[in-house]
Amino acid sequence: MAIAAESIDRRPRLVRADGPEKVTGTALYTADLRMTGMLAAKFLFAEVAHARITRLDVSGARLVPGVFAVLTAADLPDVRYSAGVADRTLFARDVVRFEGEVVAAVAAVTDEAARRAIDAIIVDYEPLAIVDDPEAARADDAPLVHPHWADYESDPSLVRHGNVAAFSSIARGDVDAGMAQADVVVAGRYVADGSHAAPIEPRAVVARWEGEKVTIWTSSQVPFAARDGVCETLRLPTNRVRVIVPHLGGGFGGKCGFHFEPHVAALARAARRPVKLVFTRREEFIAPDRRRESMIIEITTGVNNDGTIVARRGHVILDNGAYIADAAFFPQLAAMHVAGPYVIPNIEISAELVYTNHQPSGSVRAPTAPQTTWARESHTDEVAAAVGLDPVEFRLLNAVDTAKIGPTGQTYDEIGLIECIRRAADSAGWGRPLPDDEAIGVAIGWWPSFPVASGAYVKLDSDGAGQIITGAQECGTGAVMTLRRLAADELGMQPDDFQIVGQDTAVAPYDVGATGSQTLFNNGRAVVAAAGQVAEQLRNLAADRLEASAADIVLDSGVAHVAGTPDRNVSIIELAAIAARGELLIGHGSGQPPATPEISGTTCVGDQGMAAWVAPQFSCHAVRVKLDRDTGVVRVLEVDAVHDSGTIINHLGAVGQVEGGVMMGVGQALSEGTVYGDGRQRNAALLEYKLQTAADSPTVRTQFVEIATEGAGPRGAKGLAEAPNVATAGAVANAIARLTGERLRRLPMTPERVWEVMG
Amino acid sequence: MTRTFDLEVNGVAYPLTIDPGRSLLSVLRGEIGLTGTKEGCDDCECGACMVLIDGQPVNSCSLLAAQAEGRSVTTIEGIIDGDRLSEIQAGLLDEGGVQCGFCTPGMIISATALFARNPDPTPDEIRVGLSGNLCRCTGYGRIIEALAVDGVGRADRPAESGS
Ligand code: FES
Ligand code: FES
Numbered sequence: 001m002a003i004a005a006e007s008i009d010r011r012p013r014l015v016r017a018d019g020p021e022k023v024t025g026t027a028l029y030t031a032d033l034r035m036t037g038m039l040a041a042k043f044l045f046a047e048v049a050h051a052r053i054t055r056l057d058v059s060g061a062r063l064v065p066g067v068f069a070v071l072t073a074a075d076l077p078d079v080r081y082s083a084g085v086a087d088r089t090l091f092a093r094d095v096v097r098f099e100g101e102v103v104a105a106v107a108a109v110t111d112e113a114a115r116r117a118i119d120a121i122i123v124d125y126e127p128l129a130i131v132d133d134p135e136a137a138r139a140d141d142a143p144l145v146h147p148h149w150a151d152y153e154s155d156p157s158l159v160r161h162g163n164v165a166a167f168s169s170i171a172r173g174d175v176d177a178g179m180a181q182a183d184v185v186v187a188g189r190y191v192a193d194g195s196h197a198a199p200i201e202p203r204a205v206v207a208r209w210e211g212e213k214v215t216i217w218t219s220s221q222v223p224f225a226a227r228d229g230v231c232e233t234l235r236l237p238t239n240r241v242r243v244i245v246p247h248l249g250g251g252f253g254g255k256c257g258f259h260f261e262p263h264v265a266a267l268a269r270a271a272r273r274p275v276k277l278v279f280t281r282r283e284e285f286i287a288p289d290r291r292r293e294s295m296i297i298e299i300t301t302g303v304n305n306d307g308t309i310v311a312r313r314g315h316v317i318l319d320n321g322a323y324i325a326d327a328a329f330f331p332q333l334a335a336m337h338v339a340g341p342y343v344i345p346n347i348e349i350s351a352e353l354v355y356t357n358h359q360p361s362g363s364v365r366a367p368t369a370p371q372t373t374w375a376r377e378s379h380t381d382e383v384a385a386a387v388g389l390d391p392v393e394f395r396l397l398n399a400v401d402t403a404k405i406g407p408t409g410q411t412y413d414e415i416g417l418i419e420c421i422r423r424a425a426d427s428a429g430w431g432r433p434l435p436d437d438e439a440i441g442v443a444i445g446w447w448p449s450f451p452v453a454s455g456a457y458v459k460l461d462s463d464g465a466g467q468i469i470t471g472a473q474e475c476g477t478g479a480v481m482t483l484r485r486l487a488a489d490e491l492g493m494q495p496d497d498f499q500i501v502g503q504d505t506a507v508a509p510y511d512v513g514a515t516g517s518q519t520l521f522n523n524g525r526a527v528v529a530a531a532g533q534v535a536e537q538l539r540n541l542a543a544d545r546l547e548a549s550a551a552d553i554v555l556d557s558g559v560a561h562v563a564g565t566p567d568r569n570v571s572i573i574e575l576a577a578i579a580a581r582g583e584l585l586i587g588h589g590s591g592q593p594p595a596t597p598e599i600s601g602t603t604c605v606g607d608q609g610m611a612a613w614v615a616p617q618f619s620c621h622a623v624r625v626k627l628d629r630d631t632g633v634v635r636v637l638e639v640d641a642v643h644d645s646g647t648i649i650n651h652l653g654a655v656g657q658v659e660g661g662v663m664m665g666v667g668q669a670l671s672e673g674t675v676y677g678d679g680r681q682r683n684a685a686l687l688e689y690k691l692q693t694a695a696d697s698p699t700v701r702t703q704f705v706e707i708a709t710e711g712a713g714p715r716g717a718k719g720l721a722e723a724p725n726v727a728t729a730g731a732v733a734n735a736i737a738r739l740t741g742e743r744l745r746r747l748p749m750t751p752e753r754v755w756e757v758m759g
Numbered sequence: 760m761t762r763t764f765d766l767e768v769n770g771v772a773y774p775l776t777i778d779p780g781r782s783l784l785s786v787l788r789g790e791i792g793l794t795g796t797k798e799g800c801d802d803c804e805c806g807a808c809m810v811l812i813d814g815q816p817v818n819s820c821s822l823l824a825a826q827a828e829g830r831s832v833t834t835i836e837g838i839i840d841g842d843r844l845s846e847i848q849a850g851l852l853d854e855g856g857v858q859c860g861f862c863t864p865g866m867i868i869s870a871t872a873l874f875a876r877n878p879d880p881t882p883d884e885i886r887v888g889l890s891g892n893l894c895r896c897t898g899y900g901r902i903i904e905a906l907a908v909d910g911v912g913r914a915d916r917p918a919e920s921g922s
Binding site: 015016018019020021022023024025026027028029031032034198199200201202247248249250252278280281475476477478652653655656659660661662663664685686687691692693694695697699700 | 798887889
């Protein structure tokens with residue numbers, strides 16, 4: 001039984017603490033930093049998809065006036081890295097495997113000198129067969145992206161072979177028997193193009209050495225992972241590398257992992273000067289090893305005439321690109337989304353992450369979910385139609401709910417998916433008459449909360465002003481800003497009484513960073529624990545002062561008073577002054593992450609721990625679209641987004657996450673897709689890779705089904721930032737299909753493609 | 760080869776000796792040290808670098824600094840009124856129109872120009888008016904909401920408030 005949700009959203013709005021500097025232009029981002037003697041860095045990228053380096057001569061670059069350092073693989077320790085499979089080096093060694101691979105780097109007094117030095121490098125290539133099609137790349141005789149794949153160090157839990165970097169499957173029940181017993185079997189194949197995180201800030205890195213220690217300022221979502229990557233590749237202990245993140249101009253997963261911090265640190269060491277790298281927009285498109293992978297998704301579902309789903313079989317091929325980055329768990333995550341938040345007694349779903357000569361794929365906001373959910377929810381409407389059921393009715397009949405058993409044998413505590421579907425359908429006016437060029441589509445989605453270790457300190461100084469010193473990283477979501485509310489409530493103070501100190505690996509305890517929608521979920525727990533220690537100190541001091549028992553002291557509105565007698569009180573400011581002369585008010589917290597729930601009856605091959613989800617989040621999106629039948633142009637007019645993300649602590653921030661996620665989903669649905677030719681991106685510019693603009697933006701109505709979830713984050717909060725980017729494209733697809741009659745099974749659903757299916 | 764001239768930015772004349780091929784964006788950020796103007800693409804596609812030139816919104820990556828000679832340039836640093844946020848700045852902040860903040864300077868410049876032309880825009884006029892400014896974080900909803908709210912009652916306030 002869940003505890004009742006507090007209606008926190010009726011309290012005064014939590015205006016973000018970093019807002020004033022952001023609206024006045026005084027907020028400093030990494031590219032804004034300037035240091036005495038600072039040099040400009042520039043990289044030489046492969047610019048070919050697959051080739052052997054037959055000659056690499058940098059001597060000309062060293063002669064260019066103003067050049068201080070030129071580096072290639074020969075200048076650095078021979079370290080292979082990456083999570084899961086050590087398939088990557090900082091600089092290309094012998095072979096380049098995608099166009100954005102770094103071949104050499106220079107540091108020079110000006111951008112212009114750095115560019116001239118890059119132009120002076122001679123590199124000759126012998127072309128190798130380009131592995132362009134992940135489906136064909138699985139064949140036994142296909143050319144290998146990594147001929148020595150079997151020699152790479154790798155996580156023993158991964159199932160790998162040839163170009164298949166990771167295979168996973170989830171099976172439960174008896175699919176053959178289920179299909180045989182089903183009244184109707186429906187099958188579909190769906191193909192999604194890759195896409196990009198495309199933060200508006202291109203990445204930047206500054207590095208400066210002092211003696212044996214390096215400080216790196218970087219536009220990273222994950223400063224501790226960036227630090228650890230530098231330590232691993234340059235062979236340094238963690239206490240000699242300090243990573244600081246200035247204001248961060250968005251990430252969406254694209255700035256997770258570590259990318260170019262070690263290159264810049266190595267340049268700065270060689271040049272004996274601070275060095276700054278700033279990517280151009282094109283480099284931001286082609287070079288990072290985080291992009292959303294293209295996919296081929298096949299789903300077959302057996303259903304009874306009464307609408308109950310009895311069995312599902314599925315297979316997914318994910319384009320991994322040239323290196324694994326953090327994608328090792330993607331196959332199993334994709335399989336979970338092909339199953340979806342439905343009660344299905346018999347499933348058998350497998351997925352393969354396949355090497356190609358494309359840009360490496362990696363975590364982009366809700367990795368694997370928008371594409372797989374688009375496919376599965378398209379398929380769900382097709383299955384509903386096959387048994388003559390209304391799509392909303394069909395989902396209400398089959399969706400997971402409190403106390404029901406999900407497709408991988410997880411039994412759910414109180415969850416709000418059914419309520420999400422009802423509210424989205426109601427608010428959108430499902431079933432109402434519409435003009436004949438408009439239709440409403442619905443889709444549902446789910447996403448896990450990730451329980452991981454996280455730390456924070458809280459201190460009150462002599463004037464009673466508070467600081468939260470946290471490892472958490474703010475990437476724009478406002479999650480870190482929300483920590484102030486948690487600390488304030490613990491101490492009977494106001495959010496404005498606290499400043500956030502962080503984004504500095506030398507100052508704050510560890511946090512995994514702005515990744516996995518987990519900042520409030522895990523760092524919130526740490527802050528509550530740290531503030532709780534300070535609260536304990538304050539209660540003891542007040543008990544002394546008021547001659548009462550510490551257990552009877554209440555902290556409220558900046559005052560400590562004796563329970564029941566508010567007049568017997570002392571202000572927190574006074575207590576802080578007392579503490580400043582004795583034992584200081586300092587708390588530290590981490591707390592135990594919630595445990596992963598049990599599942600039953602499920603067999604996984606290549607298990608990456610993705611079949612059981614802590615505090616799963618649910619959503620239903622209903623979208624109304626308008627189709628121009630002459631051009632195939634689709635416009636999204638309205639979106640109803642209803643989410644169960646547990647308790648909502650910062651309502652304004654939460655609405656912002658949903659609206660931003662929905663808009664990204666609209667982009668994926670209609671316009672965002674990477675076009676490849678000869679293994680190279682043909683639309684690596686904002687003119688050709690179309691993000692949605694304000695003129696395209698629909699009215700979004702956001703609602704939360706708030707359930708204070710046990711075994712979740714602070715106050716029963718689950719994660720939120722990725723969940724809104726799950727269901728939108730599927731809902732758009734279902735609305736389009738109602739207008740076109742024929743189903744479009746390609747993503748994005750561009751005007752040309754829509755027009756083609758209209759015939 | 761260099762060129763020497765004065766560039767007026769936020770009411771201050773800056774004497775410059777620069778390569779005449781440099782963009783206004785590069786000179787604002789690199790020479791004058793006003794880094795509030797952001798570079799998102801250097802290709803006239805994102806609006807992060809937007810400034811006002813004689814009151815008109817312009818992507819500063821799209822013209823040479825020398826082309827702004829004799830004209831008056833306003834950057835985000837020049838929008839604040841003394842120590843008070845403009846209504847647009849305060850509105851964006853209060854309504855959740857700011858997330859990572861990287862598009863925000865350009866967005867505020869764009870909105871400032873929009874309101875100068877049309878003091879009472881409809882939500883659709885706001886959508887069109889801001890269509891040259893890409894934002895990846897907000898989905899534009901809170902931004903449009905902030906600007907569509909009737910300006911009355913949203914008094915100017917000190918820049919420090921809300922922190
Ligand atoms: S930097 Fe000028 S429009 Fe993008
Ligand atoms: S607030 Fe991040 S791009 Fe607009």
